[in-house]
Amino acid sequence: MPSDDPRGSERDIARALIADTRVARLATVNPGLGVDVVPVTFALLDGGEDAPERIVTAVDHKPKSTTRLRRIRNISEHPDVTVLIDHYENDWERLWWVRLRGRARIEAAGPVFEEAVDVLVDRYEQYERHRPVGPAIVIAVEEWTTWQARP
Amino acid sequence: MPSDDPRGSERDIARALIADTRVARLATVNPGLGVDVVPVTFALLDGGEDAPERIVTAVDHKPKSTTRLRRIRNISEHPDVTVLIDHYENDWERLWWVRLRGRARIEAAGPVFEEAVDVLVDRYEQYERHRPVGPAIVIAVEEWTTWQARP
Numbered sequence: 001m002p003s004d005d006p007r008g009s010e011r012d013i014a015r016a017l018i019a020d021t022r023v024a025r026l027a028t029v030n031p032g033l034g035v036d037v038v039p040v041t042f043a044l045l046d047g048g049e050d051a052p053e054r055i056v057t058a059v060d061h062k063p064k065s066t067t068r069l070r071r072i073r074n075i076s077e078h079p080d081v082t083v084l085i086d087h088y089e090n091d092w093e094r095l096w097w098v099r100l101r102g103r104a105r106i107e108a109a110g111p112v113f114e115e116a117v118d119v120l121v122d123r124y125e126q127y128e129r130h131r132p133v134g135p136a137i138v139i140a141v142e143e144w145t146t147w148q149a150r151p
Numbered sequence: 152m153p154s155d156d157p158r159g160s161e162r163d164i165a166r167a168l169i170a171d172t173r174v175a176r177l178a179t180v181n182p183g184l185g186v187d188v189v190p191v192t193f194a195l196l197d198g199g200e201d202a203p204e205r206i207v208t209a210v211d212h213k214p215k216s217t218t219r220l221r222r223i224r225n226i227s228e229h230p231d232v233t234v235l236i237d238h239y240e241n242d243w244e245r246l247w248w249v250r251l252r253g254r255a256r257i258e259a260a261g262p263v264f265e266e267a268v269d270v271l272v273d274r275y276e277q278y279e280r281h282r283p284v285g286p287a288i289v290i291a292v293e294e295w296t297t298w299q300a301r302p
Contacts (some may be wrong), residue, residue: 023239025187027178035186039239039248070231080185088174088190093279094201097190126243 011053011144013042016100018085022124026057026137027082028074036070041121041127042083045138047054055083055100055139056116058132075104081139086116093150101143108135162204162295163250166195169236173275177208177288178233179225179255187221192278193234194270196289206234206290207253207267209283223286232290243281244301252294260288 018024027037040057048055059069075081081104086097107113116136123126169175178188191208198204210220226232232255237248258264267287272278 023237025176025188025235025237027186028248029180029185033233033252034180034229035178035188035233037176037186037188037233037235037250039235039237039246050240078185082186082188084176084188086176086190090173090277095190099188101184126225126241145166 010146014100014144014146017096017146018098018150019086019092021085021087022081024055024057024085025069027084028071029078030070030074031077036074038071040083041120041124042085043116043123045115045119047140049097052102052140055102055141056119056136058117058120058130058134058136060127060130060151068108071137072106073104075137079104081137085138096146096148099143099145099147100141102141104137104139106135107138112136112138116137161297162165165251165295166236168203168297168299172176172236172238175206175208175234175236177222178235179222180229180231181221181225182228187225189222190207190277190293191234192271193236194267194274196266196270198291203253203291203293206253206292207270207287209268209271209287211278211281211283222288223257226257226288230255232288234290247297247299250294250296250298251290251292252296253290253292256289257286258289263287269287 012126023039024042025037026040027035030036042055042057044055045056083100116138117132174190175193176188177191178186181187193206193208195204196207234251266286267289268283272282
């Protein structure tokens with residue numbers, strides 16, 4: 001993508017900001033209660049020539065309470081999700097956030113599931129001993145938005 | 152509230168967990184796009200005898216872009232919101248999150264607005280020089296949920 005493409009620039013700034021951040025928050029529509037939001041691990045999967053980048057997360061090995069699986073039910077009914085990755089510190093001149101909107105798919109097996117889990121295991125040493133069992137949530141990113149207190 | 156009241160216990164655990172945390176994420180329903188989620192400063196306001204506790208946040212002095220005010224529009228149309236306060240670190244045995252669900256009201260002036268801004272200024276030294284201009288979002292908490300990796 002040419003560097004003077006504003007969408008490309010926004011995406012590149014966002015990618016640089018989130019590279020070292022280990023936690024995101026995934027917001028989904030809960031048809032009964034309004035909105036759910038949970039902290040998640042995440043990784044990026046590059047898109048193809050005509051395919052968008054994807055952000056992936058997975059249900060890991062921890063006991064899966066009702067709460068932890070609710071995001072899966074929510075996405076099945078309403079696949080439009082929002083992911084927030086932000087930085088907080090006491091110096092408010094250094095705050096930033098990146099917001100991704102996209103369409104989520106649940107992948108419980110197959111090559112896309114395996115690719116998603118592989119990039120998560122690559123990114124988090126904690127997964128080396130306990131590979132996430134899944135399912136994975138694979139979000140095709142449709143909109144990148146960044147905000148920085150001091151650009 | 153008696154200490155053997157399970158709702159009281161959950162709330163007390165949650166209050167202890169979030170006491171030293173400075174940032175929350177506020178999720179709102181966006182009628183057009185699904186869900187929005189933004190990082191926010193927050194403080195608790197005690198409830199009365201029959202009134203629930205409230206969690207408050209405010210639009211502060213920074214330039215108010217469309218994005219920053221969208222939460223206000225969302226709440227006007229759909230007041231049921233979810234607030235997530237969580238802790239992340241590399242030792243996943245120490246993870247926790249607290250989720251609050253409640254009904255939000257926009258307060259742009261008057262005693263509730265002033266009370267909300269006062270508790271925010273008390274909690275954040277950054278607001279001492281720049282008192283938030285508002286409006287404030289005041290959320291009557293209807294549900295406290297806590298999760299800890301190692302209770």
